[in-house]
Amino acid sequence: MLRSLLADLSEIPGVVTLTTRDSRLPALGLPVGTVPVSPESDFQQSWRECIGVADAVWLIAPETGRVLENLSEMVISAGKVLLGSSPEAIAVAASKFSTSAVLAERGVPVVRSFRPEDLSIGDGIWVAKPDDGAGCEDTRRFASKAALMAWLGHDGRMCSHIVQPYLPGETASLSMLCRNGRAWLLGCNRQVIRLKQDAFSYHGSEINGMACYWSEFGRIAQDVACAVPGLAGYVGVDLIVAKTGLTVLEINPRLTTSYVGLRRAMSCNPARLALDMFYNDTFELPLTMARDVVEISLDE
Secondary structure, eight states: OHHHHHHHHHTSTTOOOEEEEETTSOOOOSSSEEEEEOTTSOHHHHHHHHHHHOSEEOOOOOOGGGHHHHHHHHHHHTTOEESSOOHHHHHHHHOHHHHHHHHHHTTOOBOOOBOTTOTTOOSSOEEEEETTOOTTTTOEEESSHHHHHHHHTSTTHHHHEEEEEOOOSEEEEEEEEEETTEEEEEEEEEEEEEEETTEEEEEEEEETTTGGGHHHHHHHHHHHHHHSTTOOEEEEEEEEEETTEEEEEEEEOSOOTTHHHHHHHHTSOHHHHHHHHHHOTTOOOOTTOOOOOEEEESOO
16 A cells, blocks of 8 residues: 555655655665654654654554544644544544444444444344454454354453444445545445455455446445545445445545555546645546456455
């Protein structure tokens, strides 16, 4: 994701890019400035120095543990342009429980989320996952309430996890730009999610593999942007596509793996579109934007 974003930004006239880089990793080999960060460095200080010389900041960070939210607050406190969602919107999206509650309140079709102690959890097929986790980390399916509760009883999962009913269907995601409650759909993606011994794992995606649902995904994108108006910049939304319709699973208020294939799928520079959206009040997607299919595999 970092290489794809930096490559796209480096091709925009007038844009000079600076990024932090773990000093133990090889050079990026891109025309961007790099601030090395070693294990002994003060990470927060390095970030403050970078933010201090920047006009705008595009964060790549996990929402887990409030990391993305805290960095966003740092950018805003420094008086810089944040090319991303507000801390308030990130806080909602970082919690699957909060996301479910907010979207349901606004009439957006979303999977119901429960705390483990909720008495509404009865017999049936359930999925347990970290409330602020990313990807399929520590996400499992259970055929009974007894098995679910036994697993949740270990390693503090009663406090860290939420429970959702298992929804059969195709796993998908959408890529969008959004700002001030409006959304622009960039891609309709099929996700490669595997279930082995009741554990879920993410293996990549097929950008625009679900383009036949473009209109339906577009409506969901707009509904999500309206429900959480602080969402801004590039945002991903995970969905289940079933015969009964689309159901939102979660919101990712940051770059997702799908960004890696977007430029080839769209035949245009998504980073340039994002900057145009932030600085141009009359922004619209180009009419020539393609909807090509591009595969991204994490198994290679």
